[in-house]
Amino acid sequence: MENKMFCFQCEQTAGCSGCTGKVGVCGKNADVAALQDKLTGELIGLVRATGDVVPTGNVLKLIIEGLFTTLTNVSFNEQTLNELIEKVCTERERLVPQCFACASPCGTNNEYDLSHIWTDNEDIRSLKSLILFGIRGMAAYAYHAMVLGYTNDEVSHFFVKALFALGEDWGMDKLLPIVMELGKVNLVCMEMLDKANTGTYGTPTPITIDLKVEKGPFIIISGHDLLDLKLLLEQTKDKGINIYTHGEMLPAHGYPELKKYKHLKGNFGTAWQNQQKEFANVPAPILFTTNCLMPPKDGYSDRVFTTEVVSYPEITHIGDDKDFTPIIEKALELGGYDEDKQFTGINGGTSVTTGFGHGTILSVADKVIDAVKSGAIKHFFLVGGCDGARVGRNYYTDFVKQTPDDTIILTLACSKYRFNDLDLGTIIGGLPRIMDMGQCNDAYGAIKVAIALAEAFECEVNELPLSMILSWYEQKAVCILLTLLHLGIKNIRLGPTLPAFISPNVLGYLVENYNIAKITTPEEDLKNILG
Incomplete structure (x- = not known):
């Protein structure tokens, strides 16, 4: 193998142009x-x-x-x-x-x-x-x-x-027609996953989750794969071990067939890029199920386990037999905290909410429509996407904080950790102004809500009082963006940087046909959106 690479598939690629050395920004060699x-x-x-x-x-x-x-x-x-x-x-x-x-x-x-x-x-x-x-x-x-x-x-x-x-x-x-067809087919794929998850685990319902970790043995599970969580919950039942979600696994708490397990206690930590700091002194094992792994630090690498396609050298991997015994034994060995330990989100909040999937939001669609017609709701913001460590992502926190009280923030994916512990009050029917619709895997739900609102108001999605403020990091954000373009959705604001793999000519096509724009400042973008 050569000792240099070329890779520019993620948002944090070196110099916003490409990783070309011996080790990429993500940690792969x-x-x-x-x-x-x-x-x-x-x-x-x-x-x-x-x-x-x-x-x-x-x-x-x-x-x-x-x-x-x-x-x-x-x-x-x-x-x-x-x-x-x-x-x-x-x-x-x-x-x-x-x-x-x-x-x-x-x-x-x-x-x-x-x-x-x-x-x-x-x-x-x-x-x-x-x-x-x-x-x-x-x-x-x-x-x-x-x-x-x-x-x-x-x-x-x-x-x-x-x-x-x-x-x-x-x-x-x-090639361009295939790019656009990808967006169309990805919509079919996301709908299929939505049916798979809701058909298996039920329709998510809202739930408030404490960020406290109770004393005693526990396991942290990160990633997106709900089946892995279900299997882990089954194997730890009645063993005195609590389970805490991390990162994109947080929305699992909203599914009836998962939250029925009483030892699914809460959520630990925030977004994926903070794991090396947050896991440093945790007396518990961590299971990675999907694309959220960073190279484990020596101080906690002996407590990291992987499964499915996730893999790291010399880290214990749980194979197709899904026998989580090594994790269970490690949790019992480490013992957890001696007493309850209260953690907070990035903004100091002690709890977060989730479970506002399309089923929940559309169940109160009549109230939402009436509130828009009466002026009680002036605007919807979809502020979501991937989080990351690049400087400038505090934009999304500041943007949400500055949104007016008569607006609703829909969010999904791990970028919500920038603001999901904020208390921005409630709006119609006691609904919180920030509504977490789930993982990046649940983007179909946000699209379904937007289409349903457009049908109710007999207009196009682009005519709704709805703005999409998106952040991206990896490749799932790429196919979601292409799906939005397939649906003809315009005026998307994207950040914190534009993809390095987009050439000036291709970018020009996207700007001319879809008016995609890079985020600027919260103040300027809100002014341009709300007038």
Whole structure:
């Protein structure tokens, strides 16, 4: 492997242009980055070898798992990446053995070299990056649905179509429609995940969660995978061990089939990027289920466990058998705190609320509509997305604090930790002004609410008193943005920086057609929005 990388898929990429050294900002080294590119190239080779068919069974699982594994903050482990690469190669050879016995190989079915993308014309590189990063994000949603038994032929086929396009020498005229189609298909994928989660765990309902950790043994679970949480709750039942969510797992408290477990006690910590500080002296093990892992510090690495596609060298991994015994034993060994310990959010609040999914909000839609018509509600702000450590993200806290009392803040994903412990009072029917709609995985819910309001007022979504103030960090934010563009939603404010992989020409297209703008200051943006 070479000892340098090129990677610009996340918001914190070095110099807002690309990580090119031996270690990326996320913590992955150049060898891991090269293996992730190799894995992606093998997936492109797989779909080119097998043809334009809807993948099922092991092929579908390999495509989804392979793409998800290359998401930021998922895998830092060369061994597991090599094992997955070998699985893809084996599957390709099994499906098309004639290619491997061919005396005159054409080369089109081999591993694709991703350096062709990174060194291409900047506009082609930009569009192919949107496709690649978008399907990586969509693969995360498809993965969570797949483990619950849900798949969709349109979604599955598009993974093949998009991967095939990445390996072709196509111009902008052929790539741009695929970029926009990705947004359309991702909406289908997010709807599928919504059905999977609500069909399995029930419709979320509002709940207030104390940020106190009770004395005694406990386990912290981070990430997005609700099935992992359910299995952990089952295996720790009646063992005297409490479970606390972290980061994007917070909205799990709203699901009836999860909050019925009395030892699902509360939430520990804030967003993913604070974990190295927050986990430093915690007398409990931490389970990472999805793309939230930062390289564990020596002071707590012996307490970190991973599962599913998450992997880090020398960290204990819970395999497909989902036997959480090592975590349970570690929790009992560490013993937890000797007495109850009160923690607070970033702004000093001692509790947070969640569970305001589309089912809850639409159940009071008539009251919301009447409040808008009467002037009691002047504006809706969707302030959500990924959090991160780059300077300037305090913008989102300041923005929410400055919103008028007659406005509602809808939020989702981990950026809410910037402000979700604030008490901004209530509005119609005692609803809090800040309503947490869930994980980034629940973005479909926010879209459904916006469409329902537009239908109620017999107008377009762009005509609603609704503004989207979004933050981004990784690839799931890319596919969500493309879905919003597919729906024709305009005037999105995006930050804290614009993606490094967007070329000036592609950015110009987005600005001209959708009026996307970078955030400025809370004061200036509120003035422009509210007039």
